[in-house]
Amino acid sequence: MPMADELVELPIDHFRLLGVSPSAEDQSVLRALQLRLDRSPQEGFTHEALVQRAELLKLSADLLTDKQLREKYESALLGGAVGLEVSSNREVAGIILLWEADSSSEAFQLACKALRPPQTPALGSGREADLTLVAALSCKAAAIQEQEQRRYEAASQLLSDGLKLLQRMGKLPEQRESIEKDLEALLPYRILDLVSRDLGDQSSHLKGIALLDSFVRQRGGIEGRKLNKSSSGLNQQEFEVFFQQIRKFLTVQEQADLFINWQKGGSTDAAFLGVLALTAAGFSRRKPERIQEARRQLKALNNLQGLDSMPLLGCMDLLLANVEKAKEKFMQSPDEGLNDWLVNYPGDPLAALCDYCRDWLRKDVLPGYRDVDAEAVDLEAWFADRDVQSFIERSEWKGARDFAKASFAFLSPFSEDQTEQSSPSKQLDGNETVPNNPEEAPDEELAENISSEETNDSLPGKNISIKVFVDDYLVKLSKIKFITKKLYASKKGSWIILALITASLGLLGANTFFNSRTKTSTEIEPENVSNQKVLSDIISEEEQINQEEDQSPVNLDLLSIEDLTVKEPSKEQITKLLQAWLSNKAAILSGKEGDFLLNMAKGPLAKRVQLERKKDISAGEIQQINATIKSLKLVSQTPKRIEVQAKIAYEDKRMNTSGETISETTIPGLKVTYILGREKELWQLVDYISGN
Numbered sequence: 001m002p003m004a005d006e007l008v009e010l011p012i013d014h015f016r017l018l019g020v021s022p023s024a025e026d027q028s029v030l031r032a033l034q035l036r037l038d039r040s041p042q043e044g045f046t047h048e049a050l051v052q053r054a055e056l057l058k059l060s061a062d063l064l065t066d067k068q069l070r071e072k073y074e075s076a077l078l079g080g081a082v083g084l085e086v087s088s089n090r091e092v093a094g095i096i097l098l099w100e101a102d103s104s105s106e107a108f109q110l111a112c113k114a115l116r117p118p119q120t121p122a123l124g125s126g127r128e129a130d131l132t133l134v135a136a137l138s139c140k141a142a143a144i145q146e147q148e149q150r151r152y153e154a155a156s157q158l159l160s161d162g163l164k165l166l167q168r169m170g171k172l173p174e175q176r177e178s179i180e181k182d183l184e185a186l187l188p189y190r191i192l193d194l195v196s197r198d199l200g201d202q203s204s205h206l207k208g209i210a211l212l213d214s215f216v217r218q219r220g221g222i223e224g225r226k227l228n229k230s231s232s233g234l235n236q237q238e239f240e241v242f243f244q245q246i247r248k249f250l251t252v253q254e255q256a257d258l259f260i261n262w263q264k265g266g267s268t269d270a271a272f273l274g275v276l277a278l279t280a281a282g283f284s285r286r287k288p289e290r291i292q293e294a295r296r297q298l299k300a301l302n303n304l305q306g307l308d309s310m311p312l313l314g315c316m317d318l319l320l321a322n323v324e325k326a327k328e329k330f331m332q333s334p335d336e337g338l339n340d341w342l343v344n345y346p347g348d349p350l351a352a353l354c355d356y357c358r359d360w361l362r363k364d365v366l367p368g369y370r371d372v373d374a375e376a377v378d379l380e381a382w383f384a385d386r387d388v389q390s391f392i393e394r395s396e397w398k399g400a401r402d403f404a405k406a407s408f409a410f411l412s413p414f415s416e417d418q419t420e421q422s423s424p425s426k427q428l429d430g431n432e433t434v435p436n437n438p439e440e441a442p443d444e445e446l447a448e449n450i451s452s453e454e455t456n457d458s459l460p461g462k463n464i465s466i467k468v469f470v471d472d473y474l475v476k477l478s479k480i481k482f483i484t485k486k487l488y489a490s491k492k493g494s495w496i497i498l499a500l501i502t503a504s505l506g507l508l509g510a511n512t513f514f515n516s517r518t519k520t521s522t523e524i525e526p527e528n529v530s531n532q533k534v535l536s537d538i539i540s541e542e543e544q545i546n547q548e549e550d551q552s553p554v555n556l557d558l559l560s561i562e563d564l565t566v567k568e569p570s571k572e573q574i575t576k577l578l579q580a581w582l583s584n585k586a587a588i589l590s591g592k593e594g595d596f597l598l599n600m601a602k603g604p605l606a607k608r609v610q611l612e613r614k615k616d617i618s619a620g621e622i623q624q625i626n627a628t629i630k631s632l633k634l635v636s637q638t639p640k641r642i643e644v645q646a647k648i649a650y651e652d653k654r655m656n657t658s659g660e661t662i663s664e665t666t667i668p669g670l671k672v673t674y675i676l677g678r679e680k681e682l683w684q685l686v687d688y689i690s691g692n
Contacts, residue, residue, distance in 0.1 A: 221267025
């Protein structure tokens with residue numbers, strides 16, 4: 001215990017201690033004094049502490065009503081003097097006055113210090129009781145102040161420290177119970193505070209996820225099975241609102257891991273959400289094996305009331321190229337509204353399945369994740385992905401291998417504005433068709449000739465009969481527009497549209513069909529001989545143009561730029577960094593060697609590029625990419641995180657070792673969201689999300 005003549009400094013001045021304005025006159029000071037004396041705290045402080053409190057108030061009033069003493073004191077304040085010195089025997093009273101003056105955090109720290117060695121008061125003394133009580137009261141008041149500033153983690157830390165202190169002292173059980181309830185009620189806000197922080201503060205983010213996991217487990221899963229009428233904190237409705245709010249700060253992988261853990265604890269709602277998370281991860285990351293796992297888990301869910309899993313399983317089957325199974329699942333749905341929609345759909349049954357699948361992904365599967373673009377639902381890109389095609393080739397169901405050999409180029413999805421004239425082509429004589437608008441024909445590879453049986457407008461689930469003739473010769477063209485114009489210009493026969501459709505899929509009516517790379521028949525029907533000659537002439541001319549284009553030089557040298565270390569980089573500096581990332585990435589994928597990516601991007605992103613290059617090397621391929629940033633929009637900027645949206649003119653060409661073009665892609669307005677993070681003064685690319 002401190003000596004009687006020892007002085008203790010309080011972080012408060014006489015004006016605040018008394019509760020008056022620095023401009024208050026003598027009468028105002030005296031009235032304030034009387035009010036404070038008449039309204040002493042009723043929380044249970046000892047009589048000695050209240051007497052010392054009154055003496056401190058009177059000393060402040062005496063100083064402020066003495067003209068000479070006040071002038072001298074005000075001069076000291078103007079000179080930078082801070083704090084107020086009181087004798088140690090009045091320290092408890094001073095801490096109480098600090099708490100009353102809304103300096104609760106300072107009061108709590110001083111009370112904790114006074115209760116620790118070497119200042120620890122005697123056990124059972126009035127000083128110990130007063131210090132413990134003021135610590136509890138100031139702790140709670142300081143936590144409320146932090147909550148008002150939305151600093152929920154700081155508020156929680158104050159309450160935790162206060163609870164530990166009271167447990168150590170073994171006093172005030174009612175105050176301990178009150179603090180425990182405050183902590184319980186604060187937990188959801190604390191979790192939200194931690195997980196929503198800047199991406200650079202990864203430790204806080206992981207701490208928030210751990211607290212969320214524990215919180216849901218204690219509730220008995222997402223359903224709140226362990227809640228009862230006496231439970232405090234969030235009720236089920238409030239929890240659902242909170243959970244929807246917090247999901248947008250978690251990645252799809254973080255959510256999938258949480259849902260799997262909660263499912264193991266018996267939460268069926270978590271099991272279903274885990275299915276959606278696996279599907280979202282699989283589609284956004286082009287990992288069909290995750291969709292297959294999601295399908296397996298969905299089939300195992302038998303106790304979800306009100307859930308019609310048939311169309312969901314059908315969508316997953318469609319994404320895995322098991323079209324017959326997808327149609328079967330849709331037909332097994334007991335939903336009469338869905339059946340009516342499929343029957344009345346103004347187009348081919350397969351187009352209806354694709355349309356339903358897109359809508360399901362956009363509305364139910366992809367929203368709610370920090371790192372997934374819910375609007376980027378591109379089935380064409382999904383089926384064109386090499387990993388997806390490789391997975392489908394390994395599948396065992398009928399037609400999957402033929403499906404994987406196609407180019408999977410879904411054209412524009414069925415338009416809601418189309419009417420009865422929604423067919424992509426109009427019938428001419430015989431089985432030949434011509435596009436409604438040849439100028440809008442897609443740029444894809446064509447085979448010399450394809451014959452197929454005519455499809456009928458069957459109901460969802462009916463078989464679509466298609467015959468595709470193949471031989472050992474592939475005709476490779478890069479631009480269907482070029483061919484279509486030549487066919488229109490020639491007068492050597494009927495119009496021709498050559499579209500490759502795999503055996504398992506069928507023709508897509510409406511505005512949706514497949515262009516694919518396949519083998520053509522060695523047999524040419526007599527009525528098509530003239531058209532074949534026209535096509536052969538066009539092929540020769542186009543191949544000559546392609547050879548001339550391939551001889552043009554491509555500048556894919558690695559670029560070195562200075563590290564971006566300014567605190568607030570401009571749009572021009574950000575653009576320069578991102579353009580350097582695109583250029584160096586393109587150079588590496590074209591076969592160049594270098595490690596400049598490490599200066600401008602986090603290790604995982606740079607490693608991803610190197611892994612992609614290794615896959616190309618094993619396949620004997622290279623990529624020629626031209627990506628130029630056309631515009632940049634700043635979305636948000638903090639000292640540690642920058643989010644921008646870029647519009648990029650994108651072209652790529654994949655070639656084999658013989659210089660033969662395997663595939664080409666042109667996207668004039670690719671939209672990409674980039675996330676930059678700052679660590680140790682260096683700005684680097686942390687993540688990006690593509691979506692057009």
